[in-house]
Amino acid sequence: MWRFLSTRIAMGALTILATTVLVTLLIHAVPGDPVQIMYAQSQGTTPEQIEEVRRSLGLDRSIPVQYAMFMERLLQGDLGTTIRGGQPVLDVILQRLPNTLVLACSAMFIAIVIGIPIGFLAAYREGSLVDTGLMILAIAGISMPHFWLGLMLLFFFALELGWLPVSGNGPLNLILPALTLGLSNAAIFARLTRSSMIDVMHQDFVQTAYAKGLPKSLVLRRHVLRAGFLPVVTMMGLQFAFMMGGAIVVENIFSWNGVGRMAVEAIFQRDYPVIQGFILTFSVVVVVVAIGIDALYAVLDPRIRRA
Amino acid sequence: MTSLTDIPNGSAPPGFWRRMVRSSNGVVGLIIVLGLIFCAAFADLLAPYNPARMGTGGRFLPPGGKFLLGTDEFGRDMLSRILYGSRLTLLIGAVAVGISLTAGMLVGMVAAFRRGWVETLLMRSTDVLFSFTETLIALSFVAVLGPSLQNAVIAVGVAAVPFYARTCYSAALVETSKPYFEASIAAGAAPGRLVFLHLLPNVLPTMIVVATLGVSTAILAAAGLSFLGLGAQPPTSEWGYMLAGSRDYINRAPWLMTIPGLAIAITVLGFNLLGDGLRTSLDPVERR
Amino acid sequence: MTEMRTKSWRTAAAIGLAAGLAVPAQAADIVWARYGDIDTLDPHRATSTLSLQVWSLIYDTLLAVDADGNPVPHVAKSWTSNEAGTEYTFSLQEGVMCHDGTPLDASDVKYTIDQAFSETTPSVTKGSWGPITGAEVVDPLTIKLTLDTPFVAMIPFLADSFSSIICDSNADAEGFGTTTAIGSGPWKLISWTKGDRIVLEKNADYTNFGKLADNPGAPYEDGLIIAVVPEPQARYAALTTGEVHIAEPPFDDVPAIKDSGDLNIIVAENTGQNVFWEFAAHRPPFNDKRARLAVAHATDAATAINLIYGDLSIPEMCPVSRGVFGNDQDFCAQYRPEYDPDKSRALLAELGYSDDNPLETALLVWTGGNRQKLGEVFQAQLAEVGIKASIEIMDIGSLNARVRQENENTEGTTGSMDMMTWSWYDPDILYALWHTPGAYRGYTSPELDAILDETRVLTDPDARKAKVQEAFRYLLENAIHVPLYTPGWEWVFAVRPEVEGFKVAPFVYPIFSDVKIGG
């Protein structure tokens, strides 16, 4: 297990390292002069001051030196300051990150609570009308753009029915965005669970369990569910990353004050330090969650736990 | 000695099309996709009005009558816009998947075929990029290049490359380890022959399935970017952009939101069903 | 919208609110929802209207504006200047207190000005402060400003929130601009959650000297919450449910709102904002006056804004907006190229353009406020005469940078034009825009420079007005600055019926001191 996990952690570290490189290069890929864009609104800035900013950002140095400077600041927890308003990027992100995490986790919870039982039921009734019906529902769910689903939910539950508030970041405000994000992923979970469970149900060891005279409920619960759940667990890391990605859109629909909304604003404002910080934060979160899920998987699967 | 059971299995396994037709999903998907292609190809003839012309009808006319799907905030005919939008949607899907498929297959096949450090380098970088997730790659791309439909499509295409590369790699790995491939090596086949006569034809079916399903992902992703204002720019009748613009009129003209959303959903559903059908037909073992 | 539906909304909202949620709206808190957030609480670090509006609540200014937009005394009860117009002496009101309890005096004003001209971190609006060379504390209630050259636009500037007086105690405070903002305005900062809300509390010690509020003292209500709700429909829903008291409604629902009478609609007047065509004038095709005129003649601003904003915006004829010194619609109408597609086509034909060889240009538009929709209409109008414009939407910061880039680029044949927006309280804005080198390095000429130089130093109002209008004429005839409209949009306020006393001062500064929330 330690070998498995250390590999995953090394992989994660590599990913984050690659992100830092990418993020440093990002500002160079920008068409035009980023410093000009940053200070476009300042009438008082002299060319000397622009040069000063360029120097302080290291943009006059070679890229490796810039990277070293970036990393040095990063290791001190300094992600630079926003162009709009000149505030520490880290503060801006940390203030909003919890909101995004809460949203993604709630959506994950919804996806699991809805998706896995449906997938299990469909697998249990494989080939039946119930199975067909549920899977049609699932494929429809996957095909539904979540920004559209979000708008429809907003329209019906907030505007037409007025059941739920539409602004702010309270627990009731969480319901719609989490539902939007959760439902489409529930469909993915349902399909995944179904195929995984069906795979397992056709395995010899399930036949063995039946041959021992175990009742169906016990076979399903102890043998099928446990073994069939593992592939679903491995997918959770990836799904969480999807959730984080989906949150970008959903936050914008529901005015949820998370890093996704911040990122889109920053893109419009060409606020490069914020974009850099966002990309870095996003990949750190995704990597950490993926490692967490891998650890969970390692604990659940004896083949890895005992390796 | 009498031949005991060494008889050809009387009937060949049901052919691809027969299986395709049997999978009702695939048929429905195919019909939707063909319908979409038809709409896109003949948008000029089908569309009753110029999609960009403002004031074709009154503003916010509800569906029905002269304007089957109503008109938008500028009095443009929604039906015409949706029809022309199908062109864009197909183009987006095709170009994005084209990018992902070409680059992904190149990386995947080279890695599986060359092995050694080339394989390690390619697949490890793919893994790193893969854990970035497609959304982040696409978003970063747009952040750098600036919002436009073209950039969004490139972004979506590039973002999916790691996925295609991985899929192609594992499919190619399976094929290269099969005896027929080794027999070909043993027969002295040169790399070109191995790749183009054996590897490519055998990997292609898998990749066609992946690409078909990928079209739906790409369309969704590009529409998502347009929805955020990071993709299509006016006056294109890109569905995601139309949907984004409709937000202001939820109360006044809900159909402006419903129609493009439905169009996206049905298109994506079509490609998903077709992909599912293709998968079932191409791979009789995995009938799930 | 039926009455039934409205009722059911309310009931449901009551249930929602009873459940105790998002907006901690106690009876005495005013909730104002806007589409975006401020950039910073430091008045030297940003220029967005969203920021300025909030600063005007927290900070005071030396002067204030009356309903017509003219400067009047405020914290400075009077001022004098020398003959040459290079020295201004302001005497301050007694007993003005900063939020931290220290008295506001001349040293706070000096601190503010010193910060604006700081060597290391000058104000982003340093240029607008004018040629100030020194601020001298004569006594605690008297401050003297010395100018290098005369600068008539300084007085209106000192009435604007750009010149918010920052109490010098901020220098020692932790997190000035983010967690701290010590001013002397009617509202005190409690907290700012970025992207979400700003929570303000009334300044019980406040005295109003010149600001456009009837209330002479502290605000009536205890608190003010400024929430960020980007989606127009969400704001509307929040308004109808009572989550929010004041907000900008979706434009297209304004007529319905007006008809239903559920909410009051207040449109800001004298916003000072001016939206105009501007061109990359150093390269073809727009280095040719005829190409610029072709665009001007092809665009029917009245129809376009009516389509998008209804009666919420009005066409503008002058390069500065209504309510700003020198604006005269009739005067400008003589020179602004009128809507005439045939003339436009003729000009294009003269330049050698045709349907097969259309004039191609980028059309840069600032994101938000339905401007992209307006851009779409203009795009269609330009297409009518055969101009192929491709819209690019971007944030104002990017737009500013991009326009400057486009102006500096003399290569290529694809044109670039943009729908620029500037908001200023004085025609001096024209100096910033069009005097060599020009804010965007755009069109400049010695002729125009001479006119603009004079607008800065003529102290006699009539003489200055004549000069300003001369500049208008030059800009309009050469189609350098083609005015389109004065927006009231962005600053349409829908107000719940129980809210009384809400008003909007010129240049879209909302006033909350008079607000009372009834039962």
Place this chain on the structure above:
Amino acid sequence: MSALLAVRDLSVTLRSGGEARMLAQDVSFDVARGQILSIVGESGSGKSMTAKALMGLLPPNATVSGEAWFRGANLLAKGSAPCRGTGIGLIFQEPMTALTPVLTIGTQLTEAMVVLGLADPAEARRRAIAMLDRVGIPAPDRRMRQYPHELSGGMRQRVMIAMMMLLEPEILIADEPTTALDVTVQAQILDLLRDIVRDTRIGLILITHDMGVVAETAQDVLVMKAGRTIEAGPVARIFTAPSAPYTRALLDAVPRLDRPGSSAGMVAGAAAGKTLLSAGHVSKTFHARAGLFASGLATRALDDVSLDIRQGETLALVGESGSGKSTLGRVITRLTDADHGAVTLGEENLLTLRGKSLRAARRKIQMIFQDPYASLDPRQRIGTSIAEPIAIHTTLSRAERQDRVGGLLARVGLTPEMAARYPHEFSGGQRQRIAIARALAAGPVLIVADEPTSALDVSIQAQILDLLADLKREEGLTMLFISHDLAVVRQIADRVAVMRQGRILELGPTEAVWTAARHPYTRALIDAAPVPDPTRPRGVRRPVSGDFAIGALREAALGHWVAT
């Protein structure tokens, strides 16, 4: 002998996609206490379906008819509760997949006892440990806490048997219980099953395709083909006087380990042949890679192996799984690169060749693979596949190539017209013939055949072996024949090399090795191999111990080398 289980007219029908297929038709048999009944047949004979029907484990789209009386009830009647576990136990072929991977051995052993009320948890655990001990698993205490993946295949099959026996069934059905196991392990498992039947007097239904296993274990035999019973009777009668032609054909097809093969006559001549290919000091280590870094797990597949192949002979490599025999074949064909050593063919060291010269040299050595289904490119006509070596190495025209392909197809017993068909239109045996034709197409001097018949039914195996023997006789083909099946090897090989853990332990003329094996491991292998002769005494085997001489080879007799 009163019957424990009486099956009458059992039929199973499988419906799929509108078609109905009879998988078993009117099968009848009795099983008595202490009896071992073997149901034997080739793939598709319906033997497994019969077992599943008795267990009530048929897939949902299968229907069953007939009667099966057990404990006074008809198991096949609608609504009757199956007597799984305590009545009838079932053991599967594949011990790797038959145990739940995520549960401990202990849980899996005890859960049914507890659920079915046979014992409380503590008692169940005690019994489980005792049973593990009984089935020959060392340190049963520790095993209880382990997971299936931590056990070897043979161990797992023992656990399976223990698991079923703990429920004290009256009948045990073993469905190909040893097919996936190495021959030495197979012998142990068969011994164990026989012991259990003897001690507990249960009835055992042993389903197998291997007549050797039948002869070694069964008292009575039921021969099935295509769902029907061909014949039934006591094992001695079936083997000595089979009444059905099919049974006779089946017995004839079985290679006999206890009789010299048809090619034995050529030994002398071949032994005199000059060396064609010579492998010297070949070593190969595989490193398992886990993720980013090469892990320390290394497998020595080949450990300093040297070997000569002589012109015109068939040299067999024999060994159990993991012995390195396939790796050696792949090193010689350059499909795997060796770490050290040389393989010389003529003057050329094959292992140092690169690029063009390697490709040119490849035509001299061709390979036949185990899996006939994967041996041919599914998207090429078989004619194209066969012609590929010709297209690569010659400049023949299309028509000339077609002629050659036609000739090759005829040579392997197919018709030239078949060249236009795709692989999926052929049966397994036919595909293997096509693969042989392709191997011949290049005109090789050596063919490496890696388990070419182990995926085939016994009757087809016989045909393929005959074809290979014909080719050798008529074309003077030299062959390296890799197999785990000693009987096959004895039938076809001139010389044998016995491999274990990457080393050759014994090498010599086939008959010499068989009649006078000098290495204890070779002897153990020969002992363990089931012989299709029910008159041979059963269960006299020497256990295979871990410590053998694995040193350098020494010539013990003329041309007969043994590890020291």
